[in-house]
Amino acid sequence: MIPVSVTRDDVAHVARLARLAMSEQELDQMHGYFEAILEHFAKLAAVDTEGVEPTSHPLARANVTREDCVTEPMDRTKLLANAPLADGECFLVPQIMEDE
Amino acid sequence: MTTQPLIGLEVHAQLLTASKMFCGCPTEFGAPPNTQVCPICTAQPGALPVPNQRAVEMTILTGLALHCDIAPRSVFARKNYFYPDLTKNYQISQYEQPLCENGYVLIDTESGPKRIRVRRVHLEEDTGKNIHGGAGAASRIDFNRCGLPLMEIVSEPDLTSADECRAYLQKLQLILRWIGVCNGNMEEGSMRCEPTVNVIEVGGSAKTALVEIKNLASFRAVHQAVDYEILRHTRALLAGESTTRETRRWLAEGRTETMRSKEEAHDYRYFPEPDLMPLEVDEAMVTRIGADMPEGPDEVRERLIEQYELSSYDATVMTQSREFAAFFEAAAGAAEDPKAVANWMQGDFARLLNETGTPLAESKVSPAGLADLVRLIADGAISGKMAKTVFERMFETGKAPALIVDEEGMSQISDTSALEPVIDKAIADNPEAVENYRSGKKKALGALVGQIMKETKGQANPALVNELLVQRLGE
Structure with a gap:
């Protein structure tokens, strides 16, 4: 069984990767939630998985593919209609900085 | 370190x-x-x-x-x-x-x-x-x-x-x-x-x-x-x-x-x-997927060296793409002189493709056309120099080389009786060169050959001209 534990720093790291700004108070709260969730999942460790192959999908199917055929693309006006900001051709986002 | x-x-x-x-x-x-x-x-x-x-x-x-x-x-x-x-x-x-x-x-x-x-x-x-x-x-x-x-x-x-x-x-x-x-x-x-x-x-x-x-x-x-x-x-x-x-x-x-x-x-x-x-x-x-696999570039390269006796360098150039290799093989198979085909492909052909930005697949020159050209040179029907002009016409028009030679009156004069009067005239017109040649300056022959080529608009077979001249001056 893999010991499950999460530190407050782990939570801060995951928040950063997910681009979520969190206050100190929120981090403490999230840390509690994380621990509770992981504790809950730790119960799965009680299941005997000896000799069971790791699964990547719950359905026992494989090779669900499509033929290489072109379909009609989406209308650009419709696509951009839902964007918070667009210039008729492209989506607009705040200027991207290469360094985070 | x-x-x-x-x-x-x-x-x-x-x-x-x-x-x-x-x-x-x-x-x-x-x-x-x-x-x-x-x-x-x-x-x-x-x-x-x-x-x-x-x-x-x-x-x-x-x-x-x-x-x-x-x-x-x-x-x-x-x-x-x-x-x-x-x-x-x-x-x-x-x-x-x-x-x-x-x-x-x-x-x-x-x-x-x-x-x-x-x-x-x-x-x-x-x-x-x-x-x-x-x-x-x-x-x-x-x-x-x-x-x-x-x-x-x-x-x-x-x-x-x-x-x-x-x-x-x-x-x-x-x-x-x-x-x-x-x-x-x-x-x-x-x-x-x-x-x-x-x-x-x-x-x-x-x-x-x-x-x-x-x-x-x-x-x-x-x-x-x-x-x-x-x-x-x-x-x-x-x-x-x-x-x-x-x-x-x-x-x-x-x-x-x-x-x-x-x-x-x-x-x-x-x-x-x-x-x-x-x-x-x-x-x-x-x-099933492997059945679609063509013979790879390394294998084709080895085979070209073996089968057509190409140098390692030539074989590498001929396998620069699958299309190039296929063109070479189609032409070489018909031409009896694979090395000459390889030379044309990496010489004038590559140059013209490059200069005009034409992909090989869209070129008007066919493998059979290139093979025909190589054969015309080997047979002495045209000189190497004329062949360059013929090839340029082939590249522009896609016509067969023999047709271009006919249309443009470019065929090489390899008929002794046709060349003899021209040779006689060159000898008569250049007593000094003849004198120099006979006194041992073999280079003097060049002036005579030059005049003969000029008179025949480059169509005289140069090897034959040389042979006839040497023979005549030695008499």
């Missing part, structure tokens, strides 16, 4: 499918922004991906061409990161179970052939394109490229110089084009390369931290950037300076700069993609 650079190359190759990796959007390059998109590749809520069967087959074909093991079971994974060019906030890729593993590419080096191991070939989707530097403080995003099928081909760090990196890339490009899975165009970004470089102490434990280089859009840039990093790492190692694991960007001014530290950026939290079923590839499927 003796040092040794170690370089691995990560190559992304866009597959030549008609539609994208997980949806039916078209894949043409250069379409107006956001006109080749749909709910799937722009990640609208509820849209689900379905893999392109042809992309899977092309990746397996590539794996076979690179001598890889094809995985009987392979899964897609989510690579999680946040960036505006990614619609889903994750990229569908492969992680623990790629389609192909443990292959190699054979490259030519100064010390002979070298095997560069290929760690893995996996299938993934491309990201969108950010267009920076627009008006105001905004970046513009075009998702046409988002979801295009990409193969990622990862080598082991078996490369030890910038020259080897170039040789590896050129070979990989040749193979991918040869089997028809990628157009290999680095400028359009359909083949992209990211080298990973560090330098180690030979026989010791000192080494620099791995650095990945981005922003390389040509073979030349790869060569320069790798050279630059080898020097930077070697200096740091010799000076005992510490280095950091990072991603660096190549700049047009000829140096690299830090882009981001590696540990942070590479925390991708991969997990199996729940929207996609695994791929199971049985032997029957591998056999």
